[in-house]
Amino acid sequence: MMSASTKTKYLRYYKLATKIFKIAVVVFLASSIALTIVYKWANPPITPLMLKRVVEQVFDGKEIKLKKEWVDIRDISGNMTMSVIASEDNNFLKHYGIDFKAIKRARELNKTRKHKLGASTISQQTAKNVFLFPSRTYIRKGFELYFTELIELIWGKERIMEVYLNVIETGDGIYGVEAASRQYFNKPASKLSKMEAAKIAAILPNPLKYKILNPGSYVRRRSATISQLSGKLIRPEWVKRKKQ
Numbered sequence: 001m002m003s004a005s006t007k008t009k010y011l012r013y014y015k016l017a018t019k020i021f022k023i024a025v026v027v028f029l030a031s032s033i034a035l036t037i038v039y040k041w042a043n044p045p046i047t048p049l050m051l052k053r054v055v056e057q058v059f060d061g062k063e064i065k066l067k068k069e070w071v072d073i074r075d076i077s078g079n080m081t082m083s084v085i086a087s088e089d090n091n092f093l094k095h096y097g098i099d100f101k102a103i104k105r106a107r108e109l110n111k112t113r114k115h116k117l118g119a120s121t122i123s124q125q126t127a128k129n130v131f132l133f134p135s136r137t138y139i140r141k142g143f144e145l146y147f148t149e150l151i152e153l154i155w156g157k158e159r160i161m162e163v164y165l166n167v168i169e170t171g172d173g174i175y176g177v178e179a180a181s182r183q184y185f186n187k188p189a190s191k192l193s194k195m196e197a198a199k200i201a202a203i204l205p206n207p208l209k210y211k212i213l214n215p216g217s218y219v220r221r222r223s224a225t226i227s228q229l230s231g232k233l234i235r236p237e238w239v240k241r242k243k244q
Contacts, residue, residue, distance in 0.1 A: 006199035023152060032131075036150045039130065042158060043070050047167050048133040057173070065173025067183065076189045078239040079197040079230070080177050081161060084168075086230040087201035089122040093157060093236055097123040107159075124148045126164040128138040158238045165189075169207045170200060184212045198227035 050066060057064050059214050073081075085092050089098050103119040120128075127147035132140055153161055170180035181189040191198075202222040203210035208221050 009049065018172055032147070033150065034149070034153075035084040035131075036154050039163070040155050044130050044167060047129050047175075048131070049129055049169060050167075052134060053169075053173065066175070067179045068166070068175040069178040069182070070166050070176065071178045071189060073158060073165070073238070076162075076165055076177060077192040077193045077197060078235060080189060080192050080200065081198040081239050082230040082233055082235060083194070083201035083226050084122065084161075084165065084204070087198075087226045088120075088204060089124070090233070092122050092161075093234075095121060095123075097121060097152040097153075098145065109177055110123065121148070121162050123152055123160050125168070126160050127151055129167050129169075130163060157236065168204060170203070171207050171212070174207075179210075194227050194230065196225065198230065201226050 023191070048171075050068075051172070054064055054066060062154055089099065089102075091102065099119065099121050105119075107119075124144055127150075128134075128144050131147045132143055155163070166176040166178070169175055170177065171183065174180055174183055177187045177192075177200060181187055181196070184190070185196050199212050199215065199219070202215075202219045203212055210216070212219070213241070215223070
């Protein structure tokens with residue numbers, strides 16, 4: 001049996017560990033909420049994914065490539081906004097961060113699909129890109145859901161879309177739709193046509209695999225579908241205010 005002194009020792013360690021855990025939780029909650037509030041107005045200078053790609057480039061002996069240019073949501077074509085909604089998250093304006101109907105639908109369709117259908121919302125993708133390093137674990141998913149609800153509550157839909165369109169990976173070392181628009185179409189994102197925007201949206205599931213210039217049959221079909229669907233969706237007021 002454990003002696004009284006040993007029990008006292010373990011109890012002391014347990015109380016210390018519990019205290020440290022509680023402090024860590026409070027610090028995490030306070031810092032994560034504070035950072036989310038800061039990013040409501042300040043633009044994230046870099047994301048964990050960008051850092052990961054740079055490290056990969058260094059280890060592969062490649063030239064470091066990181067092209068990005070932040071632009072205000074008012075300087076991004078409404079065609080681009082509607083294309084990513086049509087492509088990535090049809091219910092972006094309706095849900096509160098998580099689209100349970102889309103999750104259920106994706107599970108059913110993926111049983112027979114070659115190209116798997118994702119169910120992560122634009123809000124989830126934004127939270128993942130801005131706050132978390134890429135990984136496929138339940139712990140990371142839990143943090144993703146936490147940050148998703150934070151940005152839905154603190155940022156709102158327009159700011160979420162603005163951040164998403166500025167940090168999303170759009171090619172090898174290319175991030176955001178402004179850099180993508182200039183790289184592929186030699187024009188600012190404010191001038192993107194419906195089809196050009198659809199092409200950028202079409203590669204987002206895997207921008208390191210799919211190509212905007214000289215695209216394969218999958219990207220061509222997907223672009224046409226996105227372009228058609230984007231014209232049928234109801235545009236939010238903050239998109240209607242922009243010059244097309």
